[in-house]
């Protein structure tokens with residue numbers, strides 16, 4: 001019996017095959033070349049850190065496999081602006097439709113509404129999707145080590161670098177962290193959520209952070225609800241945080257963003 005991540009990988013492969021049938025590599029490259037200039041994603045997080053506060057990647061997330069509908073009043077440009085005013089440094093925008101009720105247009109609209117660099121939060125199973133992400137305006141892609149073998153991870157990373165984008169390499173256990181290190185990743189996420197069981201344990205970050213290479217920029221992902229949670233992962237070495245649900249559930253997203261980061265120092 002396949003779990004959610006296997007099912008997502010399967011429908012992504014079908015979806016990408018269909019997209020490639022209508023948009024060749026040459027076509028998608030041409031669109032990427034016309035996209036708005038890349039905004040430095042990792043650079044924005046490091047610039048924030050230099051001020052003494054960890055960076056914040058704020059996620060625009062309507063629904064998820066683990067939680068179902070998270071936010072009914074869902075307006076990506078308005079949310080992007082609220083996040084920017086509240087002190088986010090970067091955005092993460094879910095574009096996967098079947099599992100997250102996301103859409104490519106959410107990324108385009110959110111990015112156009114703000115000056116923040118944007119991660120296209122989707123499931124990459126083919127290097128063609130990197131150029132597609134750039135064509136949509138994305139500044140950063142996500143490489144989920146649990147979803148790709150080493151060869152595909154290397155191809156995705158190389159493609160992102162060729163296009164001038166950042167690539168956040170996501171890990172969840174020791175073996176994935178070792179593979180990320182061998183890949184030469186210097187921008188590494190530790191997802192506190194198992195994408196297979198949906199179990200969340202923010203101690204995951206503290207367990208894996210010491211295994212990352214010296215000098216890598218580390219992002220603590222998922223399950224961060226309170227300033228205390230933020231302090232916990234920052235004390236374990238998080239340079240930046242990726243937060244979705246806890247902010248998406250608030251009426252006043254701007255105030256919630258500010259409050260979550262109010263006591264954070266690095």
Ligand SMILES: O=C(O)c1ccccc1NCC(=O)[C@H](O)[C@H](O)COP(=O)(O)O
Nearest residue numbers: 064065066195221222223224243244245
């Ligand atoms: O969120 C899920 O249920 C999920 C399920 C399967 C694959 C990925 C999933 N989430 C992606 C993420 O990693 C989170 O959206 C992101 O880290 C923010 O997490 P949170 O703050 O807990 O919403």
